[in-house]
Amino acid sequence: MAAYLTADKKQEIFGQYGQSNADTGSPESQVALFSYRIAHLTGHLKSNKKDFSTQRALLRLVGKRRRLLDYLKAIDIERYRKIIKALNLRK
Secondary structure: OOOOOHHHHHHHHHHHHOOOOOOOOOOOHHHHHHHHHHHHHHHHHHHHOOOHHHHHHHHHHHHHHHHHHHHHHHHHHHHHHHHHHHHHEEE
């Protein structure tokens, strides 16, 4: 089975949501990467309902993304609104 998150895919995510392809540290690029991983793990859990270690990892990722979004909301509300809209997140 091939890895779902290749280096090329990461570059694409960082290029789309960050300032550049090498922008791995901005909250926007981190949130986008977490969202991609959350979507992948959610799909995995739909077919493997009893995989509790993956379920725990998913919950940790959701918490990390939530904390980053809260941080972004506190420092720059416009960037927060932009990334929420771009990723089609609920809040």
